[in-house]
Amino acid sequence: MTAVRTPPRRAGRVAPTAGLRGPRRFRKALLYLALAGGAVPTLLPFVWLLRSALMQDTQMFVAPPEWIPSPFQWSNFTEALTAQPFWLYFVNTVIIAVISVVGTVLTCSVAAFSFSRLRWRGRNVAFAVLLSGVMLPYAVTLIPTFVMWQELGALDTFVPLTVPSWFAGAGGGVFNVFLLRQFFLTIPFELDEAAYIDGASPWRVFWTIVMPLSKPAIVVVTIFTFIGTWNDFLGPLLYLNDEEKYTLSLGLASFQSIYLTQWGYLMAASAAVIAPIIALFFFLQRYFIEGVTLTGIKN
Amino acid sequence: MAGMSGQRRMERRWGLLMALPAILGFVIFTAGPMVASLAFSLTDWQVGGTPAFVGLGNYTELAGDELFWTSLGATTYYTLGAVPLVLIVSFAVAMLLNQKVRGLPLWRTIFYLPTLVPAIANVVLWIWIFNPDFGLLNSLLRQAGLPTGQWVYDEAMAVPSLIVMSTWGFGNTMVIFLAGLQGVPRHLYEAVSIDGGGAWRRFWHVTLPMMTPTIFYNLVVGVVGTFQVFNQAYVMTEGGPNNATLFYVYYLFRMAFRESEMGYASALAWVLFMIIVVITFLLFRNARRWVYYEMAGAR
Numbered sequence: 165m166t167a168v169r170t171p172p173r174r175a176g177r178v179a180p181t182a183g184l185r186g187p188r189r190f191r192k193a194l195l196y197l198a199l200a201g202g203a204v205p206t207l208l209p210f211v212w213l214l215r216s217a218l219m220q221d222t223q224m225f226v227a228p229p230e231w232i233p234s235p236f237q238w239s240n241f242t243e244a245l246t247a248q249p250f251w252l253y254f255v256n257t258v259i260i261a262v263i264s265v266v267g268t269v270l271t272c273s274v275a276a277f278s279f280s281r282l283r284w285r286g287r288n289v290a291f292a293v294l295l296s297g298v299m300l301p302y303a304v305t306l307i308p309t310f311v312m313w314q315e316l317g318a319l320d321t322f323v324p325l326t327v328p329s330w331f332a333g334a335g336g337g338v339f340n341v342f343l344l345r346q347f348f349l350t351i352p353f354e355l356d357e358a359a360y361i362d363g364a365s366p367w368r369v370f371w372t373i374v375m376p377l378s379k380p381a382i383v384v385v386t387i388f389t390f391i392g393t394w395n396d397f398l399g400p401l402l403y404l405n406d407e408e409k410y411t412l413s414l415g416l417a418s419f420q421s422i423y424l425t426q427w428g429y430l431m432a433a434s435a436a437v438i439a440p441i442i443a444l445f446f447f448l449q450r451y452f453i454e455g456v457t458l459t460g461i462k463n
Numbered sequence: 464m465a466g467m468s469g470q471r472r473m474e475r476r477w478g479l480l481m482a483l484p485a486i487l488g489f490v491i492f493t494a495g496p497m498v499a500s501l502a503f504s505l506t507d508w509q510v511g512g513t514p515a516f517v518g519l520g521n522y523t524e525l526a527g528d529e530l531f532w533t534s535l536g537a538t539t540y541y542t543l544g545a546v547p548l549v550l551i552v553s554f555a556v557a558m559l560l561n562q563k564v565r566g567l568p569l570w571r572t573i574f575y576l577p578t579l580v581p582a583i584a585n586v587v588l589w590i591w592i593f594n595p596d597f598g599l600l601n602s603l604l605r606q607a608g609l610p611t612g613q614w615v616y617d618e619a620m621a622v623p624s625l626i627v628m629s630t631w632g633f634g635n636t637m638v639i640f641l642a643g644l645q646g647v648p649r650h651l652y653e654a655v656s657i658d659g660g661g662a663w664r665r666f667w668h669v670t671l672p673m674m675t676p677t678i679f680y681n682l683v684v685g686v687v688g689t690f691q692v693f694n695q696a697y698v699m700t701e702g703g704p705n706n707a708t709l710f711y712v713y714y715l716f717r718m719a720f721r722e723s724e725m726g727y728a729s730a731l732a733w734v735l736f737m738i739i740v741v742i743t744f745l746l747f748r749n750a751r752r753w754v755y756y757e758m759a760g761a762r
Contacts, residue, residue, distance in 0.1 A: 195559060195562055195564065196564075198559055199556075199559055199560075199564070199570055202556055202559070202574065203570070203573050203574070206573055206574055206576070206577060206631070207573060207576075208599065209577070209588060209589075209592060209599070209631065210576065212588075212591070212592060212599045213588050213591075216591065224597060225596075225597050227597075227602070227605065228602065228605070228606050229597070229599075229602040229606070271484040271485065271488075272485070274481045274482075274484065275481060275482050275484060275485035277481055278477070278478045278479075278480075278481035278482040279482060282474045282475075282477055282478035282481065283471070283474050283475070283478065284474060284475040284478035284479060285475070287478065287482075290482065290486060293489070294485055294486070294489050297489055297493040297494075299687075299739075299740075299743070300493060300497065300736070301687075301690075301691055301732070301735055301736055301739055302691065303691065303712050303715055303731075303732045303735050303736075304496070304497055304500055304732045304733065304735070304736045305492065305493060305496035305497060305500065306715075306719070306732065307496075307500055307503060307719050307725055307728055307729050307732065308495070308496035308497075308499035308500050308503065308729075309492065309496050310719075311499075311725070312496070328488065328492050330484065331484050331485065331487055331488025331491065331492060332484050332485035332488045332489075333488070334488040334489075334491070334492035334493065337488075338485070338488075338489070341485055360470060365473070365477070366473065366474065366477035366478075366481070367477065367481075370481070391579075394581060395581045395582050395583075397582055397583050397693075397694055397697075397698075398693060398694075398716075401697075402720070412581070413581060413582065413583040413584075414583075416583045416584060416587060417583050417587075417698050420583075420587050420590070420698065427591055427594075427597075430587055430591065431587075431588070431591065433587075434584040434587045434588055437581055437583070437584045438579070438580050438581060438584050441579050441580075441581060442576070442579055445576075445579050449568070449572065452575075453571065453575070453638055456635055456638040456639060457638060457639065457641075457642040
């Protein structure tokens with residue numbers, strides 16, 4: 165190996181321009197090779213998922229494994245998705261997600277406006293205390309919150325899953341207040357002052373000046389709240405008993421416990437649960453990456 | 464002057480009003496439950512019964528509870544494996560993507576895709592991947608003529624298997640690293656190059672030191688999040704085999720909602736809280752030694 169590698173380097177010393185190109189091209193090739201080497205194991209589970217979702221059981225249990233379904237068993241999807249009312253789960257999940265997103269965006273941005281652009285005594289202390297809640301493990305508040313909803317007779321309703329979001333997300337959702345506040349601080353304060361001189365109320369300033377200028381941040385909060393609600397498992401697991409109220413995650417988990425070895429059905433159902441999020445991602449790709457980046461640069 | 468104070472008064476009134484949902488949310492869903500769970504933890508309380516004050520009884524019982532130590536061990540093992548692995552893989556891939564790569568958005572999407580898979584769909588997919596007879600992993604190993612494993616069905620392999628599974632979702636961490644890498648000032652690299660430094664020196668003396676704040680952020684977020692792992696244990700392994708994956712929050716969940724031991728489970732929650740506080744504190748104290756902050760010099 166060393167014998168093969170040395171000659172181009174020596175040649176490089178003799179003729180720099182010609183020599184540089186060799187190693188550089190070699191390095192480029194190595195780079196793409198490494199990327200491809202990382203991409204294969206990253207994508208393989210997806211391929212495995214799709215291939216299994218479209219395969220007959222008999223073909224799945226052959227060794228060595230086959231990769232192309234023959235025939236394509238599209239009925240896996242129809243059978244799996246009608247074996248349990250996944251359509252209903254989908255509707256339930258969307259209802260919960262939409263109520264949570266609207267509540268989070270509204271109350272978090274209102275709070276962020278107050279914490280960034282209105283002056284009142286105790287503001288900064290209140291904000292710091294609020295933000296400290298982000299560090300609290302969810303397990304600490306889990307039991308008392310559950311007991312509270314139980315006492316209020318709200319078990320087996322969407323209330324425990326949606327109402328907290330109308331209090332600025334509550335708990336971890338406070339992070340959104342932080343994010344929006346950071347964004348609001350970048351908007352020139354002269355805009356507010358001019359509006360106040362014209363006799364505008366803070367609400368008017370918030371609604372007609374700050375909010376329209378903050379679309380990117382609002383989209384980010386929307387996306388992450390939506391995904392968080394869509395993925396939530398522990399919440400629905402704790403609070404929903406009636407199968408008619410199940411969310412997709414809960415429905416999939418219960419489906420899995422019934423159809424333990426029906427891999428075709430299981431993979432078809434999983435693919436159906438994954439698909440909407442992936443579709444959303446492709447529509448809003450730019451905001452996704454921006455959002456993750458924004459959360460990371462917060463320190 | 465009168466107008467000014469009118470403005471002040473209006474800001475204060477609106478400021479409090481607009482921050483109210485967030486403040487109420489903090490009281491109802493964070494501070495209140497936090498205090499309540501501390502109070503619960505001092506009682507012997509089964510659901511339906513009346514709580515009886517037992518002082519620190521639950522905590523002394525905890526110290527002698529073998530399953531508590533098992534769950535703490537399993538969770539620590541998982542965290543110590545998953546966090547460094549995710550950090551290394553995502554940093555390496557981010558480094559690759561930070562080169563002049565053609566089709567960057569495509570590569571980034573590929574590596575980000577697994578993070579989009581909803582948690583439960585992710586678990587269901589990996590149950591099938593880990594399937595000892597016809598799963599992806601063993602099928603590939605068998606084809607390559609390598610020894611196969613029992614993965615999550617094997618006491619010794621269960622946690623390492625879940626660590627591998629968690630590494631698949633490295634996309635979020637990677638995007639944050641990538642943003643950090645793109646923020647490293649170019650002139651620092653040029654300075655090293657002028658001094659005759661090669662790629663290794665550029666990495667060791669510029670990239671790594673400049674990236675320490677980002678690494679630290681991902682480390683803290685990773686540790687705190689990973690320590691609260693739940694879904695895999697609930698849907699995939701039910702804590703088994705032989706309690707190998709009895710993760711802390713899953714044990715707490717079982718205590719609270721299966722055994723109905725609300726007092727004992729609350730004590731578990733507070734111990735978890737304390738553990739996370741101590742870990743975070745230690746990480747921050749340790750950070751001074753290796754995290755580079757530009758501001759530190761200015762102070």
